[in-house]
Amino acid sequence: MIVILDFGSQYSELIARRIRETHVYSEVLSYRTTAAQLQQLQPKGIILSGGPNSVYDPGAPVCDPEIWNLGIPVLGVCYGMQLMVQQLGGKVEAAEKGEYGRAALHILDPTDLLTNLPDNSIMWMSHGDSVTELPAGFHPLAHTDNTPCAAIADPTRHLYGVQFHPEVAHSEAGAFLIRNFVYHICGCEPTWTTEAFIEEAIREVRARVGDKKVLLALSGGVDSSTLAFLLHRAIGDQLTCMFIDQGFMRKEEPQRLLRLFQEQFHIPVNYVDGQERFLKQLQGITDPEEKRKRIGAEFIRVFEEESQRLGPFEYLAQGTLYPDVIESANTNVDPVTGERIAVKIKSHHNVGGLPKNLRFKLVEPLRKLFKDEVRQLGQSLGLPEEIVRRHPFPGPGLAIRIIGEVTKERLEILRDADMIVRQEINRSGYYPKLWQAFAVLLPDVRSVGVMGDKRTYTYPVVLRLVTSEDGMTADWARVPYDLLATISNRIVNEVPGVNRVVYDITSKPPGTIEWE
Structure with a gap:
């Protein structure tokens, strides 16, 4: 087992999922978990997650410092690396320039944690602080143009840190790094099936x-x-x-x-x-x-x-x-x-x-x-x-796809629109390519339209099609315009009470997949 100590990152569970993809069990625990408790669990490795705090903030979350003495390999990610550095005598300071988004990783030591990682791999950064002084026993493994210590190691004590997020899909070689930690450094076997x-x-x-x-x-x-x-x-x-x-x-x-x-x-x-x-x-x-x-x-x-x-x-x-x-x-x-x-x-x-x-x-x-x-x-x-292969459907059902009060009339409108969405997505062959595809009704919003030379003043329907791997993050689907046009035409022609269809192109984050 690999344990992830959570310092409040929205990606902590994503780290767990990436480890499970290597067929090794992982579990997320609070950062307050003590070294003694960890020793009882006997994990093969420990990962410290990222988090929203700065390590020098008053009241910033810290882990039990005895964790460094357990002899269990530890990987600190972003805030987790900075905390490791600070607790072991190094220095973390606000960077002159923050680093957010994609950055090329220039490898200095292509062994151990970075074995088989291509030089100049793109990794995902999200930090305003940087390590300015390493603790005794550590050396840098890699840097970016903006961050001198993008990956660090004390191989004698099996302590490692990365300033980037290897767990997110944007980090091109992140999966290789995680596999190196899980298999090569921690010595795990792929028994989680x-x-x-x-x-x-x-x-x-x-x-x-x-x-x-x-x-x-x-x-x-x-x-x-x-x-x-x-x-x-x-x-x-x-x-x-x-x-x-x-x-x-x-x-x-x-x-x-x-x-x-x-x-x-x-x-x-x-x-x-x-x-x-x-x-x-x-x-x-x-x-x-x-x-x-x-x-x-x-x-x-x-x-x-x-x-x-x-x-x-x-x-x-x-x-x-x-x-x-x-x-x-x-x-x-x-x-x-x-x-x-x-x-x-x-x-x-x-x-x-x-x-x-x-x-x-x-x-x-x-x-x-x-x-x-x-x-x-x-x-x-x-x-x-x-x-x-059925798309996820929320427990509260269509009640949270009607933005406002739920009534019988509104449910029937949404049911009919939703049926058209599903029929056309299936007919187009896009169903297995999408994480979710559904309609949302906005009954408290009305817009003017013209149908049969007559003025209408009825509801809009929002079309929501997204791609995702696990529902934790998602992106709007780039489906053909003709498919969107077909869905829109059918809804406004076949569903009474709807005269407008709009397409939601918001990713998660900052939005959520569902509207409520």
Whole structure:
């Protein structure tokens, strides 16, 4: 295992994902994790993440200095490198000129950490401070035109640092550097595989639930479907799947879900029609956080009611993933102060929206996995391609793709527009090339149009097509103009109440994939 100590970087989980791509398990822990605690975990290596602070800021986060004496290889990334330098007697100062974006890495020592890295590789920089004096025992491995110490090493103590971010896709040789650290320096072996995860997850689920019954919140997406297959393999008839139709699903999706699971997979599903009660919860509600929390709380209430009818159940299973947890800022909460290191972006209905008096014990075997890992898991478990490759769909469904109050009329408009988007994306062959493709309705905005020589004053629809590897970062998709034109023409001609279609060309960051 490789441990990542998180100093508040939005990329900490991306480091974990890059390590897992080498088939080595990684886990993100708080920077407050002590050397003694790390020693108990017996990791083969430690990575210190970047962070928003300067090491000389009052109250800047620091790690236990005994970590340097554990004999475990350490790699500091950006802030992590600067902290290592400062704690070991070097000097970090504000740079005369910050360095942000792409920079060529000029290699001085092509061994050890930088083995097989091409000289002048482009790396991604994001720092305003620089190392001006190295601690005793360190020497520079590489520099950029603006940063004399872009990579450093004390090979005797197995301590390394890089000023750039090797984990991001913009760093051309970043994957090679990570592999060097994981394999060459830490001596890890590629044992973190899908098959190994299945065995471990089944063992943990059986140990946790024993002979008790488990209720699964099934949505029909790749996450909950994969979880259903995994739990069915682990505990068989102890699993009860329940699908709650909250009224915010895509057109014809509830029927498709029931048909697939009951007729094709032979996994029984209890259907609950909750459309009216969920819609009532959102009457007059426009704030997206409040929408998510109300939907999450209502989900639990429905589960509790239905479980009494079907149960009793002690455990509730959810398809919570790592990005859900990260964006809800629940990974790095100090147990004493309750301080959150990362800034909360949005609450996920199955993370931030759960009530404190939850009656169930949660079973979340997927909460340490990224979306691409779940897809691999689903394939190994035998899920059909149409589910494994299905685009992510938010738990609150179309309720957070209507910007403003959710009503029946607005849901029908969005369902029809969304269906056209999916049909044309599939017809064009672009579906597998995209991370997500959907429509957003702006019902509180109206624009003037002309249809059939008559003036219209109706809603715009936003088209959102993005590419991504893991949902942590994303970019707008450069699809052919003809495809956009076809989608736009169909929506304005076939969906009553819409007279304008616009295309969102915002990346993540600074935006998010969803609008709410």
